[in-house]
Structure formats: structure tokens, C-alpha cells
Amino acid sequence: MTDKKLHIINNALELFAEKGFEGTSIRDLAAKAGVNVAMVNYYFGSKEKLFESLVEERATYTRGVLDEIVNNNSYNDIEKIDRIIDSYINKWFTNRKFHRVLHREIMLNQRETLQQAIVDILYPNSLIIKGVIEAGMRKGVFRKVDAPLVIATLVGSINQILLSKRMCNKLLGKDQDYVPYEDAAFAKRLSEHLKQLMHAHLLTKS
Amino acid sequence: MTDKKLHIINNALELFAEKGFEGTSIRDLAAKAGVNVAMVNYYFGSKEKLFESLVEERATYTRGVLDEIVNNNSYNDIEKIDRIIDSYINKWFTNRKFHRVLHREIMLNQRETLQQAIVDILYPNSLIIKGVIEAGMRKGVFRKVDAPLVIATLVGSINQILLSKRMCNKLLGKDQDYVPYEDAAFAKRLSEHLKQLMHAHLLTKS
DNA sequence: GATAATTAATTAAACGTTTGTTTAATATTA
DNA sequence: TAATATTAAACAAACGTTTAATTAATTATC
Numbered sequence: 124m125t126d127k128k129l130h131i132i133n134n135a136l137e138l139f140a141e142k143g144f145e146g147t148s149i150r151d152l153a154a155k156a157g158v159n160v161a162m163v164n165y166y167f168g169s170k171e172k173l174f175e176s177l178v179e180e181r182a183t184y185t186r187g188v189l190d191e192i193v194n195n196n197s198y199n200d201i202e203k204i205d206r207i208i209d210s211y212i213n214k215w216f217t218n219r220k221f222h223r224v225l226h227r228e229i230m231l232n233q234r235e236t237l238q239q240a241i242v243d244i245l246y247p248n249s250l251i252i253k254g255v256i257e258a259g260m261r262k263g264v265f266r267k268v269d270a271p272l273v274i275a276t277l278v279g280s281i282n283q284i285l286l287s288k289r290m291c292n293k294l295l296g297k298d299q300d301y302v303p304y305e306d307a308a309f310a311k312r313l314s315e316h317l318k319q320l321m322h323a324h325l326l327t328k329s
Numbered sequence: 330m331t332d333k334k335l336h337i338i339n340n341a342l343e344l345f346a347e348k349g350f351e352g353t354s355i356r357d358l359a360a361k362a363g364v365n366v367a368m369v370n371y372y373f374g375s376k377e378k379l380f381e382s383l384v385e386e387r388a389t390y391t392r393g394v395l396d397e398i399v400n401n402n403s404y405n406d407i408e409k410i411d412r413i414i415d416s417y418i419n420k421w422f423t424n425r426k427f428h429r430v431l432h433r434e435i436m437l438n439q440r441e442t443l444q445q446a447i448v449d450i451l452y453p454n455s456l457i458i459k460g461v462i463e464a465g466m467r468k469g470v471f472r473k474v475d476a477p478l479v480i481a482t483l484v485g486s487i488n489q490i491l492l493s494k495r496m497c498n499k500l501l502g503k504d505q506d507y508v509p510y511e512d513a514a515f516a517k518r519l520s521e522h523l524k525q526l527m528h529a530h531l532l533t534k535s
Numbered sequence: 536g537a538t539a540a541t542t543a544a545t546t547a548a549a550c551g552t553t554t555g556t557t558t559a560a561t562a563t564t565a
Numbered sequence: 566t567a568a569t570a571t572t573a574a575a576c577a578a579a580c581g582t583t584t585a586a587t588t589a590a591t592t593a594t595c
Contacts, residue, residue, distance in 0.1 A: 127570090141438045145351035149555060159572055164556060227436055229493045230429065232347050238495060246499050271500045272486070272522040279489025280482040287435045289444060293452050294477045316478040323529040333544090355581060365546055370582060 124180060128166050131156045132177050140220035143227055144174060144234075175237060181221045182244045188214070189251045200259035201326060207252055208317045211281055216304045219285055226286060249274050256325070265325045273324070280317060330386060334372050337362045338383045346426035349433055350380060350440075381443060387427045388450050394420070395457045406465035407532060413458060414523045417487055422510045425491055432492060455480050462531070471531045479530070486523060 124132075134156040138147040149170055153160040167173035192198065192206045215222050228234065229241045252274050259265030284291050284303065292301055295309075303309045330338075340362040344353040355376055359366040373379035398404065398412045421428050434440065435447045458480050465471030490497050490509065498507055501515075509515045 143349065143351060143437055145349060146437070146439060148553075150553085160555090161557080161572070162570085165570080170555065223436060226492075227433070229496055230433055231349060231352070233352065242495060242499055245496065249500055268525070269518065269522045271502070272490075272519060273526075274500060275489040275497075276482060276486040276522075276526060279485035279487070280478070281485070282489060283481040283485025284478075286432075289448060290435060290451065291481075293448055294455055294480060296477070312475065313478060316475045316482075319474070320479075320482060320526070320530050324526050354579075356579085365544095366581090367546070367583080368544085371544075376581065 127158075127162075128176070129180070131158065131163065131166065131173070132180055135173060135177055136181070136220050136224065139174070139177070140223045140227075171234070171237075174234075175240070178225070178237065178240055178244070181218070182240070189248055193251055193255060200255060200262065200264050201322065203255050204252075204259075204321050204325065205318050207255070208277070208321070209314055211277070212310055212314055212317075215281055215285055216310055219304050223286060226282065249278070252277070259325065263327065266327050268325060273321075277317065277321070280320075281313070284313060333364075333368075334382070335386070337364065337369065337372065337379070338386055341379060341383055342387070342426050342430065345380070345383070346429045346433075377440070377443075380440075381446070384431070384443065384446055384450070387424070388446070395454055399457055399461060406461060406468065406470050407528065409461050410458075410465075410527050410531065411524050413461070414483070414527070415520055417483070418516055418520055418523075421487055421491055422516055425510050429492060432488065455484070458483070465531065469533065472533050474531060479527075483523065483527070486526075487519070490519060 131152070135147075135152050138151055138155055141147075142151075149163050150160055152163055152170075152173075163170065163173055167176055188210055189207060192203055192210060195203075195206075198206060225241050225244065229238055229245075231238075249271075253270050256265060256268065256270045256273055260267060260270075288302065288304075289299065291303055292299055295301075295303065297303070337358070341353070341358050344357055344361055347353075348357075355369050356366055358369055358376075358379070369376065369379055373382055394416055395413060398409055398416060401409075401412075404412060431447050431450065435444055435451075437444075455477075459476050462471060462474065462476045462479060466473060466476075494508065494510075495505065497509055498505055501507075501509065503509070
């Protein structure tokens with residue numbers, strides 16, 4: 124990927140995250156990236172292919188991290204859950220614009236191939252977490268829980284915070300200038316909430 | 330509100346939920362409702378005002394229900410949480426298209442006034458739940474928890490299930506024909522997961 | 536209660552923009 | 566010299582919206 128293509132993609136990410144795919148015009152994109160409107164089609168072929176390139180380019184951003192945690196034998200099962208929580212919060216907070224683009228898109232019933240691509244990005248992570256939960260249950264360290272729904276809770280909690288700054292700040296009683304995703308103290312607060320929640324829910328004895 | 334306006338709104342809801350605001354054209358809307366394209370502007374003034382009318386028309390769909398639960402003295406604190414969970418699942422599953430429209434819109438940084446309207450719809454419900462949690466904590470029935478984040482978990486868990494059928498089914502290991510939101514057994518399953526989760530997290534003694 | 540006057544509802548067509556995309560000419564680099 | 570990059574301009578199609586004419590419904594008058 125050339126610098127120019129990356130430059131366009133990175134600028135496109137901001138606009139797509141802010142205004143959605145249909146809400147963003149190629150002229151918007153070109154203006155923001157400081158290039159001629161024809162360059163988008165010259166480099167990517169179409170607006171939709173630019174979007175796909177964006178997803179593909181950023182798709183690798185999680186791969187491997189969860190595997191490392193899961194295969195690290197110095198962690199017991201609940202510690203793995205803890206590390207996964209921190210990993211998710213850290214990664215999604217820093218890559219929140221891309222994450223927002225993914226979730227906006229997967230809510231729609233359009234652009235079938237792109238939806239599949241997004242599932243391919245997100246689902247493997249879920250599988251890894253599921254493995255940890257089931258291992259814990261087999262050993263009797265974890266209570267008998269509904270693993271897929273535990274994942275939905277974990278992911279959904281972070282998403283709820285991440286996807287609407289306005290709603291999040293309202294919930295927290297903060298004013299609208301506050302950016303929770305850039306506040307390390309808030310990341311910690313969320314992390315501790317989720318850990319406390321998962322400990323109480325999963326562990327057979329506290 | 331006349332029948333004709335309601336008819337247009339109800340058809341618009343489906344399209345907006347499926348394709349988003351920008352992704353839906355007035356010609357789409359008119360075709361789906363079986364009326365002339367000019368009727369939308371005749372009745373509502375503009376596409377944006379139609380959207381606002383839609384939100385306004387459906388906005389009252391939760392009001393009062395949570396209040397009833399909270400003010401019912403025959404429930405103790407954790408039972409109120411249980412009833413709130415069931416109420417949320419039931420209401421959001423049946424009104425899931427409207428709910429999807431709300432959440433698609435609040436993720437964007439466009440249409441400022443509409444965002445405020447959506448916050449005005451959703452936030453009062455959060456306040457009521459917050460009240461229940463804090464009352465439980467004061468009495469020592471509930472553990473010391475992060476009330477706003479508990480709400481985020483509760484709402485976020487249901488949203489995670491609700492906003493993408495594709496991702497939901499992948500998580501549950503179901504095929505894509507399955508519609509979890511129309512399956513009473515699944516509603517029960519989700520309800521029990523959330524109750525178990527909240528009991529473990531909130532109650533000082535199990 | 537029939538007829539005329541008035542208002543409301545509905546239509547097809549056109550409006551001016553904006554959209555994504557392409558072209559054909561020019562500039563840059565290899 | 567040949568390939569690549571960049572540009573301004575043009576393209577057709579789709580967009581939200583308006584118009585002007587017509588039909589339907591309502592109200593007023595006798």
C-alpha cells in the first residue's frame with residue numbers, strides 16, 4: 124500500500140466514522156485528504172472499493188493479541204479473562220473510529236460482501252474468548268454460564284460506551300467536551316467494572 | 330396524526346432501519362408506502378422532518394412502564410432489576426426496528442437536534458434504573474458497584490444482540506434464517522443470562 | 536338535498552443540486 | 566521516451582424538493 128493510498132484511507136476513516144458511508148461523498152473525502160476527486164477512483168476504483176480497502180487495511184489490528192493471552196500458561200482462567208478485558212478496552216479505545224465504522228456497517232442489510240468481511244474480523248476474537256470460558260467451566264473454576272451471551276455482555280458493554288460519546292457522557296454525568304476514550308482514568312474505571320462483573324458472574328467462589 | 334401520515338411513517342421505519350437515513354431515498358419511501366413522491370414533502374415538509382416525526386411518533390413507547398415497576402412496593406430491589414430486564418427485552422425485541430433507527434442515528438455526529446431528541450427518549454430510562462441500583466446500595470442489599478457502567482452493561486448486552494442479527498446468529502451458532510428476536514425461548518434465555526449476571530454482580534449474598 | 540364555492544389531496548413533470556464516475560489533457564517521474 | 570500521476574471539466578444518474586394542473590372531499594348557499 125502506497126503512502127498516498129494510506130493517506131486517503133486514514134482521512135476517509137474519520138469521515139466514515141463521523142458521517143457514515145452514504146453520508147460521506149467522494150468530494151468530502153478528496154477535500155479532507157487534499158487530493159483531486161478523481162484520485163479516489165484512480166487509486167481504488169470506486170467509493171465502495173475504497174471502503175473495502177479501508178476495512179482490509181485495518182483488519183489486522185487485533186490479530187494475535189488474544190492468542191498470546193490465551194496461550195500464556197502463567198495466567199489462570201480468570202486472569203485470562205482480565206487480560207482480555209484490558210486488551211479489548213485498550214485496542215478499541217485507540218482504534219475507536221475504525222471500530223465505529225465496522226459496527227455502523229454491520230447494522231445494515233446492505234453491502235453483503237462487506238458484512239461478511241466484518242464478521243470475519245470480529246468473530247474469531249469471540250471464538251477465543253468462548254474457548255477460555257468453556258475451559259474454565261470444564262475445570263469447575265467457572266460457574267455454568269451462557270458463554271455466547273457472556274461474550275455479548277463483554278463486547279456490548281464496551282460498545283455501549285464506545286459508540287455514542289453523547290450518550291456515554293450523559294450516563295456518566297460529564298459535559299459534552301469530555302472525551303472518555305482519551306482518559307486513562309476512565310479506561311481503568313471501565314476495566315475494573317467489567318472485571319468485577321466477570322469475577323462475580325464466572326467464579327464459583329469469590 | 331392522520332392514517333395516511335402513520336402509514337408513511339410505518340413504512341419509512343422499515344426502510345430507515347434497514348438502509349439508514351442517507352441510504353433511503355424519498356422515492357424508496359414513496360414506493361414502499363404506495364404514494365406519490367410529492368406526498369412526503371406535502372405531509373411532512375422534508376425528508377428530515379419525516380424522520381423527526383417518526384421519532385416523535387414512536388418516542389412514547391417506553392414511558393411509564395419502568396415507573397410502574399419502580400414504584401411497585403411488592404417488589405424488592407433485585408426483583409425490580411429482574412422486572413426491568415424483562416421489560417427491556419420485551420419492548421426492544423418487539424420495537425427492534427425503531428430501536429435500531431435510534432441507535433444508528435445516535436452514533437453519528439450529524440443532525441444535532443435529532444440526537445438531542447434521542448437522548449431525551451433514552452436517558453430518562455437510565456435514570457430510573459440508576460435510582461433502583463443506588464437505593465439497593467444504600468440499604469446494603471446491593472454491593473458497591475459503578476451504577477452508570479452497570480446500566481451500560483445491561484443496555485449494551487441487549488443492544489449487542491439486537492443490532493446485528495448476522496453477528497448474533499454467528500455467536501449463537503445459528504444459521505442466518507433464524508430470527509432470535511421472534512423466538513420466545515431465546516428471549517427467555519437472554520433474560521436468564523442477564524438476571525444471573527445482575528444477581529451475581531449486585532447482591533451482597535447469594 | 537342539490538348545486539356552487541372552497542379547501543384539501545394527489546398527480547406527473549420539472550427543478551436545480553449533488554452524487555459517483557469518466558474523460559481527455561497536462562504534469563511528473565522513471 | 567514511456568509509464569505514471571494529477572488535473573479541471575464533463576457525464577449521466579439519482580437526489581430532495583417544488584410546481585402547476587387535476588381530482589376528491591368538504592363546506593356554504595340556496
